[in-house]
Amino acid sequence: MPSKTITIALMDPPYESENLTTAFRILDVLARRGHNVNVFAYEGAAGLAFTKQVAHPNPVHGKNLAEENHPTTKDQVAALLALAGANGGKIDWVNCGMCVDERGVGEFVAGTRRGSPADFHAFSEASDNVLVIPTK
Amino acid sequence: MAEYLLIESRDPFESNDVAYYYELARGLVEANNQVTLLLVQNAVLAARPSAKVPGLQALVSAGVKILADDFALKERGITKLLEGVQSVPIDVVVDHLEAGHKTLWH
Numbered sequence: 001m002p003s004k005t006i007t008i009a010l011m012d013p014p015y016e017s018e019n020l021t022t023a024f025r026i027l028d029v030l031a032r033r034g035h036n037v038n039v040f041a042y043e044g045a046a047g048l049a050f051t052k053q054v055a056h057p058n059p060v061h062g063k064n065l066a067e068e069n070h071p072t073t074k075d076q077v078a079a080l081l082a083l084a085g086a087n088g089g090k091i092d093w094v095n096c097g098m099c100v101d102e103r104g105v106g107e108f109v110a111g112t113r114r115g116s117p118a119d120f121h122a123f124s125e126a127s128d129n130v131l132v133i134p135t136k
Numbered sequence: 137m138a139e140y141l142l143i144e145s146r147d148p149f150e151s152n153d154v155a156y157y158y159e160l161a162r163g164l165v166e167a168n169n170q171v172t173l174l175l176v177q178n179a180v181l182a183a184r185p186s187a188k189v190p191g192l193q194a195l196v197s198a199g200v201k202i203l204a205d206d207f208a209l210k211e212r213g214i215t216k217l218l219e220g221v222q223s224v225p226i227d228v229v230v231d232h233l234e235a236g237h238k239t240l241w242h
Contacts, residue, residue, distance in 0.1 A: 001234060006230075018178075022176050026226055030233075128234075129236055132241060136145075
């Protein structure tokens with residue numbers, strides 16, 4: 001299968017919706033197959049790549065930091081970027097600028113960038129296919 | 137004739153919108169399109185044989201291909217499926233995207 005260009009739009013914030021679990025699983029398959037993937041992180045999803053996310057222990061369950069092994073979406077985003085590169089593809093991850101400013105999440109994982117809905121339009125025009133995953 | 141992948145993420149017992157999405161699938165297939173409905177997340181609850189979801193059962197008869205995300209099924213301990221529903225990995229979404237099929241999420 002020759003490489004395709006696929007755009008995925010995300011809207012859900014970190015740590016709230018199962019939509020993101022499913023979306024990241026789809027992105028994982030796209031990255032493993034070496035496709036060129038565009039991600040437009042809109043609204044709450046603009047916080048997915050925020051670098052100040054911190055893993056935490058769980059004192060209620062008596063688990064320290066290592067035992068809790070709390071996943072952060074910033075690490076998952078970084079892992080997706082690396083996975084795509086290792087398989088000959090690329091992920092162009094754009095964080096909606098106004099959404100970022102509203103939420104104060106302007107420090108991104110390296111390899112992601114600030115943008116606007118105009119990027120989503122350009123992505124859509126240049127893609128073989130597009131999937132929008134809206135909030136509920 | 138176009139090919140569609142409709143992804144349903146919602147539980148029909150929680151959201152009345154699901155019935156409209158089933159109707160969309162049925163309308164598309166009746167208009168001679170090829171339609172696949174993929175159930176993910178809580179939408180897979182409708183695929184249990186014991187669930188009373190006549191709208192989904194009608195889609196099987198109407199010729200809609202109905203799939204259920206294996207991960208979502210496993211998370212919920214669902215091992216038996218309504219006749220006509222097939223368990224699949226999430227890779228199926230990428231298969232459809234690669235093929236250029238119109239892919240919608242609800």
